[in-house]
Amino acid sequence: MTEPFNEGAYLAALIELHAGVEFKGPGDKDYSRALMAGLPGLPPDPRVADLGCGSGVATLLLAEHFGGVVKAVDLCEAFVEDLRCDAAAAGLAGHVEAICADMGALDWPPASLDLIWSEGAAYNLGFERALTRWRPLLAPGGLAVISEMSWFAEERPAAAVEYWQVAYPGMASETENAAHARRTGFEVLDIRRLPAEAWWRNYYGPLEARMGQVERTPAMAAVIEETTMEIDLFRRYSDYYGYSFYVLRTA
Numbered sequence: 001m002t003e004p005f006n007e008g009a010y011l012a013a014l015i016e017l018h019a020g021v022e023f024k025g026p027g028d029k030d031y032s033r034a035l036m037a038g039l040p041g042l043p044p045d046p047r048v049a050d051l052g053c054g055s056g057v058a059t060l061l062l063a064e065h066f067g068g069v070v071k072a073v074d075l076c077e078a079f080v081e082d083l084r085c086d087a088a089a090a091g092l093a094g095h096v097e098a099i100c101a102d103m104g105a106l107d108w109p110p111a112s113l114d115l116i117w118s119e120g121a122a123y124n125l126g127f128e129r130a131l132t133r134w135r136p137l138l139a140p141g142g143l144a145v146i147s148e149m150s151w152f153a154e155e156r157p158a159a160a161v162e163y164w165q166v167a168y169p170g171m172a173s174e175t176e177n178a179a180h181a182r183r184t185g186f187e188v189l190d191i192r193r194l195p196a197e198a199w200w201r202n203y204y205g206p207l208e209a210r211m212g213q214v215e216r217t218p219a220m221a222a223v224i225e226e227t228t229m230e231i232d233l234f235r236r237y238s239d240y241y242g243y244s245f246y247v248l249r250t251a
């Protein structure tokens with residue numbers, strides 16, 4: 001019989017599984033760099049924030065690309081600490097302000113940012129709620145680049161629907177998310193899909209390797225079972241859903 005464990009133990013095991021895995025969600029450095037390089041109309045020294053930054057893979061890319069000081073926010077202290085260490089190791093400590101806080105309750109002044117970047121994190125608030133909370137922080141003409149799990153097609157395999165209805169009931173199509181963005185005061189400049197190869201190379205591959213290294217407490221066993229289910233589903237159905245990057249400008 002499996003020993004019981006509480007929600008806190010599950011969360012701690014989830015963090016432990018992701019410790020030592022650079023990406024805390026699907027992403028790709030070259031892909032993100034190319035997006036950054038193509039952003040239109042930013043001022044010369046843009047004020048930039050990375051929300052739900054994890055251990056800050058994108059934060060460091062933003063700091064390298066834009067210079068200045070990137071404000072990087074995550075609720076997980078261990079990830080924020082990793083970012084501080086990685087920024088120092090990369091010689092970018094002076095370009096990163098790593099903040100342990102709730103990205104849904106930031107008390108920053110209105111219109112104090114030119115670019116909000118957020119990879120694989122908005123779903124924690126819900127896409128529309130995240131946009132509603134973050135929109136006032138952007139200066140006129142400011143941009144938001146946000147990746148969000150999205151359905152790619154109207155046709156949706158039953159097994160995928162069944163899984164995601166529980167894991168992320170708010171998961172919507174790209175068309176629906178574009179409508180959420182417009183409703184919350186944004187113009188949709190572009191929607192781009194993260195290639196499935198990036199999921200395997202940078203996230204699921206390293207995560208599967210890590211599963212063989214961690215101690216299998218009951219909570220860890222549950223995390224591994226759940227993650228394996230998610231991975232198997234993506235192996236079968238990556239044509240039907242994935243991360244889309246929404247490039248938005250304040251309307």
Ligand SMILES: C[S@@+](CC[C@H](N)C(=O)[O-])C[C@H]1O[C@@H](n2cnc3c(N)ncnc32)[C@H](O)[C@@H]1O
Nearest residue numbers: 024025052053054074075076102103119121124
């Ligand atoms: C899937 S990870 C993505 C992390 C990072 N952007 C990356 O791509 O590697 C989602 C992150 O959101 C953070 N998170 C969840 N809820 C949050 C909140 N309310 N405020 C700040 N961060 C939050 C988690 O701690 C986690 O690091």
